[in-house]
Amino acid sequence: MASKDGPTHKLSRRSFLKLVGGAGALGATLGMAGCGETAPSDRAAGAQGWMPSQYNVPAGWPVQVRGRVAIAPDNPSITRDSEKCILCGQCVEVCKNVQSVFDNYELPFKEEIICIHCGQCTHWCPSGAITEVDETDKVLRAIDDPDKFVVVQMAPSTRVGLGEEFGFPVGRNVERLQYAALYELGFDAVFDTNFSADLTIMEEGSELVRRVLGVNEHDGHENNTLPQFTSCCPGWVKFVEYYYPDLIEHLSSAKSPQQMTGPLYKTYYAEINGIDPRKIFSVSIMPCTAKKFEAARPEMNSASRLKGDPDISPDVDVVLTVRELARLIKRRGINFNDLTEVDCDKIMGEYTGAGAIFGATGGVMEAAVRSAYYLITGEQPPPGLWELTNVRGLDGVKEAAVNIPGAGEVKVCVVSGLANARAVMDRVRAGDRSYAFIEVMACPSGCQYGGGQPRSSSPPSDEVRTERTAALYQIDREAKLRNSHDNPAIIALYDNYLEEPGSELAEFLLHTSYTSRADKLTVKRIQEPTLI
Amino acid sequence: MANELTAGKTFGALVDIPRCIGCESCSVACKLYNGLEWEAERKYLTPEDRAVEPNKGLWPEDWTSITQYNPEKDGARTIRFVKNQCFHCDDPACVSACFSKAFQKMPEGPVIYDQSLCVGCRYCMLACPFDIIKYEWGKAIPGCRKCQMCAPRVAQGEAPACVSVCPTGALFYGEKDQVLAEAKRRIAENGYIDHVFGEREAGGTSWFYISDVPFAAMRFRTDVTTKPLPSYTKSYMAATPVVGIGWAAVLAGLYIYNNKGKDHLD
Numbered sequence: 001m002a003s004k005d006g007p008t009h010k011l012s013r014r015s016f017l018k019l020v021g022g023a024g025a026l027g028a029t030l031g032m033a034g035c036g037e038t039a040p041s042d043r044a045a046g047a048q049g050w051m052p053s054q055y056n057v058p059a060g061w062p063v064q065v066r067g068r069v070a071i072a073p074d075n076p077s078i079t080r081d082s083e084k085c086i087l088c089g090q091c092v093e094v095c096k097n098v099q100s101v102f103d104n105y106e107l108p109f110k111e112e113i114i115c116i117h118c119g120q121c122t123h124w125c126p127s128g129a130i131t132e133v134d135e136t137d138k139v140l141r142a143i144d145d146p147d148k149f150v151v152v153q154m155a156p157s158t159r160v161g162l163g164e165e166f167g168f169p170v171g172r173n174v175e176r177l178q179y180a181a182l183y184e185l186g187f188d189a190v191f192d193t194n195f196s197a198d199l200t201i202m203e204e205g206s207e208l209v210r211r212v213l214g215v216n217e218h219d220g221h222e223n224n225t226l227p228q229f230t231s232c233c234p235g236w237v238k239f240v241e242y243y244y245p246d247l248i249e250h251l252s253s254a255k256s257p258q259q260m261t262g263p264l265y266k267t268y269y270a271e272i273n274g275i276d277p278r279k280i281f282s283v284s285i286m287p288c289t290a291k292k293f294e295a296a297r298p299e300m301n302s303a304s305r306l307k308g309d310p311d312i313s314p315d316v317d318v319v320l321t322v323r324e325l326a327r328l329i330k331r332r333g334i335n336f337n338d339l340t341e342v343d344c345d346k347i348m349g350e351y352t353g354a355g356a357i358f359g360a361t362g363g364v365m366e367a368a369v370r371s372a373y374y375l376i377t378g379e380q381p382p383p384g385l386w387e388l389t390n391v392r393g394l395d396g397v398k399e400a401a402v403n404i405p406g407a408g409e410v411k412v413c414v415v416s417g418l419a420n421a422r423a424v425m426d427r428v429r430a431g432d433r434s435y436a437f438i439e440v441m442a443c444p445s446g447c448q449y450g451g452g453q454p455r456s457s458s459p460p461s462d463e464v465r466t467e468r469t470a471a472l473y474q475i476d477r478e479a480k481l482r483n484s485h486d487n488p489a490i491i492a493l494y495d496n497y498l499e500e501p502g503s504e505l506a507e508f509l510l511h512t513s514y515t516s517r518a519d520k521l522t523v524k525r526i527q528e529p530t531l532i
Numbered sequence: 533m534a535n536e537l538t539a540g541k542t543f544g545a546l547v548d549i550p551r552c553i554g555c556e557s558c559s560v561a562c563k564l565y566n567g568l569e570w571e572a573e574r575k576y577l578t579p580e581d582r583a584v585e586p587n588k589g590l591w592p593e594d595w596t597s598i599t600q601y602n603p604e605k606d607g608a609r610t611i612r613f614v615k616n617q618c619f620h621c622d623d624p625a626c627v628s629a630c631f632s633k634a635f636q637k638m639p640e641g642p643v644i645y646d647q648s649l650c651v652g653c654r655y656c657m658l659a660c661p662f663d664i665i666k667y668e669w670g671k672a673i674p675g676c677r678k679c680q681m682c683a684p685r686v687a688q689g690e691a692p693a694c695v696s697v698c699p700t701g702a703l704f705y706g707e708k709d710q711v712l713a714e715a716k717r718r719i720a721e722n723g724y725i726d727h728v729f730g731e732r733e734a735g736g737t738s739w740f741y742i743s744d745v746p747f748a749a750m751r752f753r754t755d756v757t758t759k760p761l762p763s764y765t766k767s768y769m770a771a772t773p774v775v776g777i778g779w780a781a782v783l784a785g786l787y788i789y790n791n792k793g794k795d796h797l798d
């Protein structure tokens with residue numbers, strides 16, 4: 001039956017005849033009604049649909065997982081098409097048991113729905129109901145605006161994911177095709193976040209060395225708190241702000257790679273090329289939905305603050321996930337597979353193997369150890385530090401001990417997945433100071449299976465994780481330079497602009513501070529035991 | 533029909549407002565189980581949008597809805613979500629207003645609607661004190677639509693679809709006296725406002741609400757009488773039986789006339 005109201009209730013021939021018949025014999029109907037005949041429950045309206053069988057059990061019976069996560073309409077990262085939702089409970093499963101976010105608070109909520117924006121639920125949702133918030137229109141508008149100079153950066157793990165959207169095997173590195181696609185889309189300059197990752201290592205590594213030596217200062221006060229935590233994962237950072245606000249001092253003040261180069265495009269790059277920073281629109285391609293949240297943090301406008309110019313837009317204007325980039329390429333009718341490989345803009349695109357492995361769990365740690373060795377000893381790290389196998393692999397918690405002359409044995413820890421982080425954090429909170437440096441990524445196995453990467457299986461599979469991770473280490477192995485501090489573009493950046501890691505200007509543009517979100521939730525009174 | 537789990541029992545449900553996270557699993561479950569349509573213009577309404585709609589987001593294809601309010605609690609703005617649906621009154625005004633018995637109160641609790649008995653007079657809509665019933669104005673064969681408390685599930689001893697999916701325990705279901713006892717236990721345990729909305733409103737209902745912020749701050753109808761409503765409608769109907777039946781016959785006739793000759797078949 002088609003009507004102008006669109007697809008309406010399918011009224012079967014039988015029920016229609018029943019209806020007309022009943023109404024036609026009007027007297028009889030009214031008479032029947034008058035007799036007070038009780039309609040049985042199965043003549044009630046509705047009940048013509050379907051429910052997952054887990055719910056078709058007597059009331060009060062246990063059901064493994066119920067319902068779905070709550071997503072605030074103003075969540076900057078994820079959204080949901082409820083029409084596709086089948087109430088399977090997979091999002092609750094990952095949010096609660098893998099990320100230890102859902103249900104890790106007392107109800108009622110205070111002023112917001114608790115979410116750290118990791119986007120893992122977009123991978124677990126079997127029906128594709130939960131997705132990233134699509135911002136491709138904003139980027140197309142900027143590209144089509146002749147007044148805007150649109151720059152783009154692409155994160156380490158995006159190149160080992162994007163190919164899957166165009167039929168390449170899992171884990172194929174399509175870096176140079178991706179650069180080409182970005183130019184083809186009309187971006188005015190294409191940069192590589194691998195460069196930014198090298199820069200992060202310089203700032204974060206120097207900070208670590210200063211903390212170890214007891215001379216670190218940030219925001220006008222001494223902060224030599226150890227262990228130092230990585231701060232490049234915005235999901236993890238928000239998790240600390242919610243659940244471990246007392247450990248905020250442990251977080252490195254260094255911004256994430258995305259947020260380090262964001263302001264540099266609007267300052268350093270703009271100055272070199274004589275571009276009005278007010279015209280620069282900065283886009284980043286990320287494997288991550290939490291990066292959308294990070295870019296929208298109000299303090300992420302250092303370029304505008306440095307120049308004292310409110311007309312300079314936020315350091316990163318729009319974040320697109322890899323899935324959105326694929327959509328953009330398809331929307332613009334670009335045949336990805338036929339593109340000719342090109343290079344990106346080298347001034348902020350040159351990178352080392354150390355920057356490339358940021359996308360794998362343990363990668364930041366490995367890169368940091370290489371440069372920390374150099375910063376402490378003044379000597380190049382031994383090749384043994386180029387294969388720190390203890391911190392590689394898919395395990396949720398990994399440890400290593402590194403001998404650095406002058407600093408002795410340095411113990412480090414690498415965590416991915418926030419339920420795993422909880423276990424380690426509880427030890428730190430209890431006073432465990434055995435580690436000097438702890439790397440945490442919210443997404444299990446790191447950014448290569450971040451919440452914005454192609455959905456290759458639902459839930460995510462270790463096979464795909466292993467392939468993508470292997471591709472990242474391959475880049476490192478084949479790189480000419482493997483230490484961040486050897487990156488000539490980084491050296492030039494310090495020589496020509498920032499002076500040295502931790503300089504006043506570097507502090508202003510490349511470091512940040514964090515806010516406790518303790519008042520946004522009531523931490524659960526009884527902590528459930530977490531897995532390790 | 534009732535089975536050995538449900539025979540002779542009356543059921544009820546509790547909405548524990550502070551425990552609701554606004555996930556809308558309940559309203560999705562209602563759509564899934566009842567086969568209700570997703571209408572493009574309403575699909576992306578937010579709980580805050582619905583909270584300012586006159587009908588709180590209840591439409592013919594939306595039998596339950598979540599609304600969001602931002603009341604103050606201890607001096608700070610806070611968020612609270614409220615699930616809306618038919619209250620399934622003990623002595624329902626809709627049932628007594630419906631002379632053709634399209635509305636019926638089931639012994640297990642649900643107040644159901646059987647479209648095959650409906651003549652389209654819409655007295656039920658006028659009678660309902662909570663403005664729950666929605667008429668399908670745009671439909672060729674319109675009916676009155678509202679939550680049925682998943683009567684077939686309830687009759688079999690299953691919880692209503694919405695209750696069965698709630699991930700937080702904000703919805704609780706069981707025999708009515710147990711549900712009331714649970715409501716009072718939760719009020720005492722959490723220091724909620726000492727009022728079970730629905731216990732006495734409209735003469736008592738099957739859906740109860742408890743809250744830590746005043747009900748009036750969340751558009752609850754706090755002026756509703758505690759006297760069973762049919763005691764009013766019955767006297768009204770008794771005084772005008774001929775007019776009532778006569779008018780209904782006209783409406784029913786018009787209804788048949790209007791739908792005659794239209795092809796609504798599959």
Ligand code: SF4
Nearest residue numbers: 095115116118119121
């Ligand atoms: S984005 Fe992460 S924290 Fe937010 S609901 Fe999804 S899984 Fe949970």
Ligand code: SF4
Nearest residue numbers: 085086088089091125
């Ligand atoms: S995982 Fe997706 S389909 Fe399943 S309950 Fe969550 S949103 Fe719905």
Ligand code: SF4
Nearest residue numbers: 618619621624626660
């Ligand atoms: S709330 Fe309204 S529709 Fe529901 S049973 Fe009561 S009177 Fe009838």
Ligand code: SF4
Nearest residue numbers: 562679681682692694
């Ligand atoms: S009881 Fe059934 S019909 Fe009523 S709101 Fe819940 S799911 Fe919908």
Ligand code: SF4
Nearest residue numbers: 552553555556558698
């Ligand atoms: S399912 Fe439960 S928690 Fe979710 S919106 Fe409905 S009542 Fe609230």
